Amino acid sequence: xxxxxxxxxxxxxxxxxxxxxxxxxxxxxxxxxxxxxxxxxxxxxxxxxxxxxxxxxxxxxxxxxxxxxxxxxxxxxxxxxxxxxxxxxxxxxxxxxxxxxxxxxxxxxxxxxxxxxxxxxxxxxxxxxxxxxxxxxxxxxxxxxxxxxxxxxxxxxxxxxxxxxxxxxxxxxxxxxxxxxxxxxxxxxxxxxxxxxxxxxxxxxxxxxxxxxxxxxxxxxxxxxxxxxxxxxxxxxxxxxxxxxxxxxxxxxxxxxxxxxxxxxxxxxxxxxxxxxxxxxxxxxxxxxxxxxxxxxxxxxxxxxxxxxxxxxxxxxxxxxxxxxxxxxxxxxxxxxxxxxxxxxxxxxxxxxxxxxxxxxxxxxxxxxxxxxxxxxxxxxxxxxxxxxxxxxxxxxxxxxxxxxxxxxxxxxxxxxxxxxxxxxxxxxxxxxxxxxxxxxxxxxxxxxxxxxxxxxxxxxxxxxxxxxxxxxxxxxxxxxxxxxxxxxxxxxxxxxxxxxxxxxxxx
RNA sequence: GGGCCUGUAGCUUAGUUCGGCAGAGCGACGGACUCUUAAUCCGUAGGCCAAGGGUUCAAAUCCCUUCAGGCCCGCCA
Numbered sequence: 001x002x003x004x005x006x007x008x009x010x011x012x013x014x015x016x017x018x019x020x021x022x023x024x025x026x027x028x029x030x031x032x033x034x035x036x037x038x039x040x041x042x043x044x045x046x047x048x049x050x051x052x053x054x055x056x057x058x059x060x061x062x063x064x065x066x067x068x069x070x071x072x073x074x075x076x077x078x079x080x081x082x083x084x085x086x087x088x089x090x091x092x093x094x095x096x097x098x099x100x101x102x103x104x105x106x107x108x109x110x111x112x113x114x115x116x117x118x119x120x121x122x123x124x125x126x127x128x129x130x131x132x133x134x135x136x137x138x139x140x141x142x143x144x145x146x147x148x149x150x151x152x153x154x155x156x157x158x159x160x161x162x163x164x165x166x167x168x169x170x171x172x173x174x175x176x177x178x179x180x181x182x183x184x185x186x187x188x189x190x191x192x193x194x195x196x197x198x199x200x201x202x203x204x205x206x207x208x209x210x211x212x213x214x215x216x217x218x219x220x221x222x223x224x225x226x227x228x229x230x231x232x233x234x235x236x237x238x239x240x241x242x243x244x245x246x247x248x249x250x251x252x253x254x255x256x257x258x259x260x261x262x263x264x265x266x267x268x269x270x271x272x273x274x275x276x277x278x279x280x281x282x283x284x285x286x287x288x289x290x291x292x293x294x295x296x297x298x299x300x301x302x303x304x305x306x307x308x309x310x311x312x313x314x315x316x317x318x319x320x321x322x323x324x325x326x327x328x329x330x331x332x333x334x335x336x337x338x339x340x341x342x343x344x345x346x347x348x349x350x351x352x353x354x355x356x357x358x359x360x361x362x363x364x365x366x367x368x369x370x371x372x373x374x375x376x377x378x379x380x381x382x383x384x385x386x387x388x389x390x391x392x393x394x395x396x397x398x399x400x401x402x403x404x405x406x407x408x409x410x411x412x413x414x415x416x417x418x419x420x421x422x423x424x425x426x427x428x429x430x431x432x433x434x435x436x437x438x439x440x441x442x443x444x445x446x447x448x449x450x451x452x453x454x455x456x457x458x459x460x461x462x463x464x465x466x467x468x469x470x471x472x473x474x475x476x477x478x479x480x481x482x483x484x485x486x487x488x489x490x491x492x493x494x495x496x497x498x499x500x501x502x503x504x505x506x507x508x
Numbered sequence: 509g510g511g512c513c514u515g516u517a518g519c520u521u522a523g524u525u526c527g528g529c530a531g532a533g534c535g536a537c538g539g540a541c542u543c544u545u546a547a548u549c550c551g552u553a554g555g556c557c558a559a560g561g562g563u564u565c566a567a568a569u570c571c572c573u574u575c576a577g578g579c580c581c582g583c584c585a
Contacts, residue, residue, distance in 0.1 A: 008518075010518075010536080012536065012537070013536095050543095065545075065546085065547095067544055067545065067547055067548095068541085068544095068547095069541055069542060069543085069544065069547080069548095070540070070541035070542065071541080071542045072541090072542040072543075072544080073542095073544095074543080074544045074545065074547080076545075085544085085545070087543075087544085089542060090542075091542080106536090107535080120543050120544075120545090121543050121544090122543070122544070122545070124543090124544085124545065126543085126544095140518085141518040141519080141535070141536075142518085142519085142535080143518075143519040143520085143535085144518085144519040144520055144533090144534050144535060144546095145519090145534070145535075145546065146519095146520080146533090146534065146546045147519065147520040147521085147533095147534080147546095148519080148520085149519070149520095150519085150520065151515095151519085151520090151577090152577070152578060153515090153576070153577045153578080154519095156577090157577095165519095207585070208584090208585075209584075209585070210584085252584080252585080254583080254584050254585085255509090255582095255583065255584070257579095257580095257584095258578095258579080258580090259584095259585090260584070260585080264585095348582085348583095403585090410585060413585075441584075441585095464585095466585080479578090479579090489576090489577085490575095490576070490577090
């Protein structure tokens with residue numbers, strides 16, 4: 001495969017680079033003494049008039065547009081949080097430097113400038129450049145200055161270019177960074193400890209999902225990329241850390257769509273001596289704090305919905321949700337009647353479901369989820385699909401588990417953590433039996449985890465919050481690809497995904 | 509897995525209905541211009557119309573296959 005299939009280098013720009021070197025110009029110097037950012041200059045000189053400032057400024061950034069006017073040049077330069085106009089004159093720079101800029105500095109290049117600030121006749125705050133230095137020569141053409149980079153696929157595949165060109169995209173990822181930072185701050189202020197647990201796991205667990213597999217050569221052992229950090233974080237609670245959390249990348253071998261990426265971020269939080277009611281309170285606290293910090297108010301709009309995060313939020317049991325949205329009382333009917341109801345309404349899975357609990361979950365998924373627009377906790381899940389949640393203290397066949405729904409999306413999942421080692425052993429054995437029967441999403445038995453419970457885990461509440469969906473919500477982006485810097489995309493050009501000769505690609 | 513839609517120059521796109529020389533703007537390159545800002549003016553180059561096959565005197569356009577992407581549904585937390 002030739003270079004030109006993969007590279008967008010511009011022959012003219014490479015020629016310019018070569019000529020610059022012949023002129024003794026260093027195209028890729030090592031440093032530049034930047035004393036001011038664009039934002040600082042804009043703030044400090046907000047009141048500047050047409051007279052040049054006495055004070056000298058020194059800043060650096062990427063050139064976006066060059067407007068040549070014979071013996072003067074205007075250019076727009078931007079750094080990570082702003083753009084500013086440059087003004088260069090042949091009189092000031094001297095013929096040699098001026099011609100160097102005119103000939104060789106293009107949109108896309110990164111330069112450092114030293115000069116004074118003034119406001120042009122048209123009112124634009126501008127740096128009157130005394131001297132400049134090429135800091136990085138760009139040899140790829142920049143997209144068009146006015147329309148920018150719009151092509152969705154190119155924006156995802158070449159995110160760096162998207163970020164260079166689209167301020168809206170930069171703003172989205174600034175917000176993402178801020179959300180994660182605020183989340184940490186919220187938890188640190190409440191004395192939670194942040195830990196990192198293994199991503200490569202010999203036994204996967206903590207969720208129902210199909211894992212990615214890999215192989216460790218020296219150990220000659222199969223390993224899985226984690227589908228959840230849950231079982232390791234609970235070991236920490238057993239070990240005596242009462243308030244822990246992890247912001248974890250999880251990996252699930254599933255299809256990709258507007259709400260799912262194979263690797264995604266989640267915060268999982270565990271706290272001893274708390275139950276699922278406390279974790280619902282905590283979840284409310286986190287979301288309402290973030291909404292208020294990011295939006296400056298307790299509401300936000302998403303996908304055409306006006307969402308109100310003022311506490312307390314609606315809480316209803318799964319039975320109540322099914323009664324309200326499916327119009328059927330689970331307990332008033334036999335399993336046969338429930339099946340007939342399910343079949344009549346084309347509820348997926350109705351043929352094989354065998355218990356009230358299974359029908360409860362099926363009916364909720366079918367009728368309930370899409371109606372839950374305003375923040376709503378649904379709680380008390382059937383035991384059948386909650387192998388890590390504690391049995392309900394009063395209700396037979398249910399667990400103390402909740403999920404949070406906002407705008408029809410599942411945003412969080414938590415429970416009173418199962419800490420009875422014998423119960424946990426039985427439930428994981430049941431999962432493993434399903435797995436051996438071919439259920440690709442059922443869990444394995446982690447005996448070491450069961451053993452840890454055997455030493456005694458205090459009563460514990462836990463919750464996992466999907467960070468990507470949280471960021472979608474707070475940035476108003478309806479596709480997960482818009483809020484992931486590098487969403488998973490199928491390899492575009494043939495040959496790029498093939499293993500190097502003589503190497504094992506690590507797949508099982 | 510199913511449905512709908514998209515792919516034309518570096519970027520943004522017209523042309524596809526109804527087959528008839530592949531067009532524009534920006535960008536690039538050369539030239540003019542000392543307060544412009546989507547600068548302006550003059551000139552030049554740049555295309556295997558996603559890939560492959562078919563129908564036709566003639567295909568960007570019609571048909572088939574493939575690739576990549578978007579949206580919706582299914583599966584999935």
